[in-house]
Amino acid sequence: xxxxxxxxxxxxxxxxxxxxxxxxxxxxxxxxxxxxxxxxxxxxxxxxxxxxxxxxxxxxxxxxxxxxxxxxxxxxxxxxxxxxxxxxxxxxxxxxxxxxxxxxxxxxxxxxxxxxxxxxxxxxxxxxxxxxxxxxxxxxxxxxxxxxxxxxxxxxxxxxxxxxxxxxxxxxxxxxxxxxxxxxxxxxxxxxxxxxxxxxxxxxxxxxxxxxxxxxxxxxxxxxxxxxxxxxxxxxxxxxxxxxxxxxxxxxxxxxxxxxxxxxxxxxxxxxxxxxxxxxxxxxxxxxxxxxxxxxxxxxxxxxxxxxxxxxxxxxxxxxxxxxxxxxxxxxxxxxxxxxxxxxxxxxxxxxxxxxxxxxxxxxxxxxxxxxxxxxxxxxxxxxxxxxxxxxxxxxxx
Amino acid sequence: xxxxxxxxxxxxxxxxxxxxxxxxxxxxxxxxxxxxxxxxxxxxxxxxxxxxxxxxxxxxxxxxxxxxxxxxxxxxxxxxxxxxxxxxxxxxxxxxxxxxxxxxxxxxxxxxxxxxxxxxxxxxxxxxxxxxxxxxxxxxxxxxxxxxxxxxxxxxxxxxxxxxxxxxxxxxxxxxxxxxxxxxxxxxxxxxxxxxxxxxxxxxxxxxxxxxxxxxxxxxxxxxxxxxxxxxxxxxxxxxxxxxxxxxxxxxxxxxxxxxxxxxxxxxxxxxxxxxxxxxxxxxxxxxxxxxxxxxxxxxxxxxxxxxxxxxxxxxxxxxxxxxxxxxxxxxxxxxxxxxxxxxxxxxxxxxxx
Numbered sequence: 001x002x003x004x005x006x007x008x009x010x011x012x013x014x015x016x017x018x019x020x021x022x023x024x025x026x027x028x029x030x031x032x033x034x035x036x037x038x039x040x041x042x043x044x045x046x047x048x049x050x051x052x053x054x055x056x057x058x059x060x061x062x063x064x065x066x067x068x069x070x071x072x073x074x075x076x077x078x079x080x081x082x083x084x085x086x087x088x089x090x091x092x093x094x095x096x097x098x099x100x101x102x103x104x105x106x107x108x109x110x111x112x113x114x115x116x117x118x119x120x121x122x123x124x125x126x127x128x129x130x131x132x133x134x135x136x137x138x139x140x141x142x143x144x145x146x147x148x149x150x151x152x153x154x155x156x157x158x159x160x161x162x163x164x165x166x167x168x169x170x171x172x173x174x175x176x177x178x179x180x181x182x183x184x185x186x187x188x189x190x191x192x193x194x195x196x197x198x199x200x201x202x203x204x205x206x207x208x209x210x211x212x213x214x215x216x217x218x219x220x221x222x223x224x225x226x227x228x229x230x231x232x233x234x235x236x237x238x239x240x241x242x243x244x245x246x247x248x249x250x251x252x253x254x255x256x257x258x259x260x261x262x263x264x265x266x267x268x269x270x271x272x273x274x275x276x277x278x279x280x281x282x283x284x285x286x287x288x289x290x291x292x293x294x295x296x297x298x299x300x301x302x303x304x305x306x307x308x309x310x311x312x313x314x315x316x317x318x319x320x321x322x323x324x325x326x327x328x329x330x331x332x333x334x335x336x337x338x339x340x341x342x343x344x345x346x347x348x349x350x351x352x353x354x355x356x357x358x359x360x361x362x363x364x365x366x367x368x369x370x371x372x373x374x375x376x377x378x379x380x381x382x383x384x385x386x387x388x389x390x391x392x393x394x395x396x397x398x
Numbered sequence: 399x400x401x402x403x404x405x406x407x408x409x410x411x412x413x414x415x416x417x418x419x420x421x422x423x424x425x426x427x428x429x430x431x432x433x434x435x436x437x438x439x440x441x442x443x444x445x446x447x448x449x450x451x452x453x454x455x456x457x458x459x460x461x462x463x464x465x466x467x468x469x470x471x472x473x474x475x476x477x478x479x480x481x482x483x484x485x486x487x488x489x490x491x492x493x494x495x496x497x498x499x500x501x502x503x504x505x506x507x508x509x510x511x512x513x514x515x516x517x518x519x520x521x522x523x524x525x526x527x528x529x530x531x532x533x534x535x536x537x538x539x540x541x542x543x544x545x546x547x548x549x550x551x552x553x554x555x556x557x558x559x560x561x562x563x564x565x566x567x568x569x570x571x572x573x574x575x576x577x578x579x580x581x582x583x584x585x586x587x588x589x590x591x592x593x594x595x596x597x598x599x600x601x602x603x604x605x606x607x608x609x610x611x612x613x614x615x616x617x618x619x620x621x622x623x624x625x626x627x628x629x630x631x632x633x634x635x636x637x638x639x640x641x642x643x644x645x646x647x648x649x650x651x652x653x654x655x656x657x658x659x660x661x662x663x664x665x666x667x668x669x670x671x672x673x674x675x676x677x678x679x680x681x682x683x684x685x686x687x688x689x690x691x692x693x694x695x696x697x698x699x700x701x702x703x704x705x706x707x708x709x710x711x712x713x714x715x716x717x718x719x720x721x722x723x724x725x726x727x728x729x730x731x732x733x734x735x736x737x738x739x740x741x742x743x744x745x746x747x748x749x750x751x752x
Contacts, residue, residue: 043501107535108513119493122575132575136482137514137535146632154630155543158484158514158535166532170547177399177550194489197496198509253477253522253531259510270528386510387519389531 003176006242007395008232009090011082011186012338014225014325015051018063019085024342027350028370032324034209034221040191041117048205051223051326052191053078070127073111074224076140078331079188082226083144086184090230091240095149099181099236102153103145104171105228106163106187108330110137113190137330140188153180158330160385161292162251163187164227165333165393169249171231181236186228186334195329196222202259210295210327212320213304213366215357220294223326227334229341244344247378247396248279254388260298265306267390268292268382272310275392281378283311286394288349290336290381291366293320294327303382304362316380319367323353333383333391340379340395348372399549401560402619402752405469405610407461408704409434410692411603415464419708424691424718427589430582431573432603432693437464450507451520452488454567457606458517459524462563465608470618474561474610476530477518478548480540481565482696484514486572517565517606529558538739539628540564541700542747546626548611556613563608564700568693573602583665589690592665600664603693607700609707619752621710621733623703625649626747634741639675642736645746656683657730658715660702662737663687664694672741686719699737699745706733710751 010020015033017023026033033051037044040052053060060077061069064084083103087094094101111134121128133139138156145154153174157167164187171185189195199205199222206219231246252274254267261267276283292303300320307315321339328335343349352366377397384390408414411432412425425435439448439456442463448456458479466472492508513519515533522531530551534544541564548560576582583599592601611623627645631637646653659680663670677685692701709715713729735747 110535116493116497120497122578125578129575129578132579136537137484138482138537138540141536142630142632145630151630153628154536155534155539156536157532159531159533160513160515170532173547173550173554177553179546179550193496193501194493194509197501197504198492198506198512201504201506201509251530251532253519253528255522255526255528257523258516258519266528385515386513387515387531388522389515389519 004234005172005175005231005246006237007229007244007246007341008240008242009086009230010338010341011085011089012227012335013053013078013081014328014335015053015223016324020338024346027324030353032209032353034323034326042193042196044196047207049209050191050221053224070130071134073134073139074113074190075107075111075188076143078190078226079140080144080147082228083184086228086230087148092182092230100152101150101182102174102180103141103150104155104167104183104185105141106157106167106330107137107140107189108158108160108163109189109192109195111135111139112192112194116193159389160387161329161332162383162385162389162391163330163333165383165391166251168229168334168337168393169251169391172246172249175231175233182230182232184228185231187331188226189224189328189330191222191224204296206295209354210323211354212293212295212322212352213300213359214355215359217295217297217300219296221326223328225325225328225331225335227331227338229337242398243341245396245398248275248281248394249392250274250278251391254390256388259386261302263302265302265309267388268303268306268384269309271390271392272306272380275380275394279394284314286316286378286380287376288316288343288379289318290340290379291318291320292382292384293322295322299384301359304359308363315364317349317367318364319350319352321350336381337393340381344376344379344395344397347374347376349374399553399625401549401552401611401613401623403609403621403623403707404612404616404619405465406620406704406707407464407468407608409437409457409461410605410701411435412691414704419716420718424590428586430587430601431568432589432601433568434604452485452511454485454487454565455511455517455520458563458565459520461606462521462561462608465610469610471559471610473525473527475558476551476560477521477527478532478544478560479518479563479565480534480544480697481514482537482540483566484535485512485516486567486569488512490569490571538696538743539745541697542626542628542745552611552613560611561608562611564697565606566604566695566697568602568604568695592690593663595665596667598666600666600694603695605692605697605701607704620707621749622752624748624750629744631742631744636675637744638672639679641744642676642746649748651732653680656732656734658733659683659685660706660733660735661685661687662689662698664689669740672738684724685721686715687721688719699735702735702737703747706735706749709733710749
């Protein structure tokens with residue numbers, strides 16, 4: 001397909017920054033956001049660290065310019081903050097009628113953060129019952145759409161931890177098909193007891209900061225956040241200079257197990273190799289892989305095997321940035337796409353924190369130290385999820 | 399962008415998984431909560447697996463199996479699903495146990511089946527489908543966006559076969575919660591007299607409808623999907639008529655060629671009034687409805703697509719869905735489905751006979 005799609009703006013809020021500038025500064029100084037929980041009300045506060053954004057809902061509401069907190073979930077507040085930054089960064093107004101502008105967002109548990117607090121009190125009527133209206137994964141998307149005036153395409157996807165890689169992919173395809181000219185694509189997820197306990201019952205949460213690709217990795221740390229990219233067609237771009245190009249992507253299914261990945265990494269292998277195919281690149285063209293790298297036994301092993309199958313002996317730089325942000329679930333694909341854009345535009349590669357020893361069965365180690373002054377032509381970002389939903393995005397410098 | 403419907407599977411509050419359309423007439427309910435008539439799942443799922451599966455997962459996987467069987471296809475290429483609430487039953491189960499047990503001693507099974515992509519993923523595992531697999535969750539237009547993606551996908555990969563599905567369940571608790579917000583009609587209500595009941599609210603429903611889509615012409619195809627559009631209308635503007643007019647224009651089809659207008663009327667006077675400008679302007683058209691059959695839910699338009707596909711294949715319109723007394727003489731060739739949700743989301747789908 002001929003229509004090229006460019007990244008013209010980014011927005012992010014996560015455990016290491018309330019915007020792209022702060023996030024970049026933390027990445028550049030190895031400042032991790034994995035800390036004891038202090039905001040989420042859970043019995044695991046002292047036990048399970050996470051990439052929590054150290055702002056209360058009231059503080060987030062103030063940042064987002066919201067006064068009726070009753071109808072806003074933490075998920076929506078995070079989404080609105082990151083969306084606003086991305087639109088401002090790109091300098092576009094969705095209400096501008098010269099272009100058709102859509103939003104393609106994503107979330108795994110939507111408004112669960114409010115639901116789990118008010119769930120038992122719905123029969124007491126409003127305000128207790130209002131959570132029902134903000135529970136859905138699409139609630140935050142609507143809030144952003146209303147705030148900024150999106151009309152032409154307003155949609156939300158949910159494929160577990162690969163959700164926002166897929167919403168970015170769908171947004172890109174909507175532009176390529178000429179259905180819209182510009183799209184705000186990404187996702188948001190707030191920490192909730194629901195997800196914390198869910199992952200805890202699966203026994204894949206590390207009680208210490210996570211160590212992706214380390215031989216002695218003990219699991220993941222959850223995180224929260226929101227991130228969006230503004231994507232535009234060549235026509236919508238006019239004479240503005242984009243940050244980079246969204247050049248390739250693919251989605252494949254591991255078709256192995258609901259929550260575990262196959263031992264030969266077939267889903268991740270397919271999503272990476274098909275993403276390369278989609279933009280006519282060879283494995284050796286990729287300068288850096290921002291890995292899914294959760295820190296679980298299962299993921300890092302199978303992702304590592306798949307990386308070896310795709311890249312053979314010439315493995316590019318690989319790092320997981322989840323030791324900085326935690327695993328932000330439905331937002332992870334977008335959070336890591338934004339970090340990949342920051343890598344390209346600042347010629348920096350961020351290290352895989354906490355790594356000590358290589359996994360025996362793998363031939364490669366992740367990147368241990370920051371690399372600066374590196375010209376990055378093509379960066380590949382992986383996002384995998386429950387249900388074997390594996391997605392890969394390729395971002396290229398212009 | 400267009401696609402043919404090769405196979406269908408539908409589990410709904412009517413026995414829609416039977417070959418004939420409403421063989422025993424319409425099932426009447428005397429409640430505002432319509433739950434699916436469930437088939438014998440053992441014909442599609444091994445009993446060892448069945449025990450571990452939530453109700454919506456069983457409905458979804460079985461409906462998908464029926465669809466593939468109907469299409470005579472063992473394995474699709476891509477799987478594109480849509481759901482509004484997602485795995486509501488499993489989500490409630492995990493949330494209840496979390497709250498009851500103070501976050502301790504929890505069983506992970508319900509959590510593992512709580513993600514919105516569970517049905518699509520489960521089908522992929524069962525059939526070994528390693529290709530494109532996504533789930534749309536944008537409330538009342540989830541299905542339309544999954545359909546849009548399906549059409550885009552088939553334009554990109556014309557030789558693929560896409561399995562498209564819409565799944566939604568109404569649980570006791572979700573019904574009660576939304577009832578407390580005034581969503582549903584109170585007290586005695588018959589789905590067969592829904593339009594005569596002028597009280598606010600409607601009836602709740604659920605269902606799992608799957609479609610096997612292909613670009614290949616075949617005498618077995620049900621219908622051709624010619625396009626769709628959705629609109630987000632948070633300001634509750636009167637967009638019904640202009641939206642229909644613009645859409646028909648964009649599809650190069652004149653109003654007189656529409657043989658059936660299939661509307662999402664649901665018996666809520668305020669909601670039904672939104673369709674009135676269209677009904678008034680196109681009063682010559684044969685019009686029908688479907689929500690007395692499946693109830694109101696986020697995936698109701700997937701039921702409408704099933705009904706439209708059946709009508710186009712059989713050539714006639716069941717009397718039980720007619721809204722006006724303008725029965726179509728001759729074959730039904732073009733159907734326009736128009737559904738809106740609280741005047742905030744509007745969606746149109748155009749289908750033609752093959």
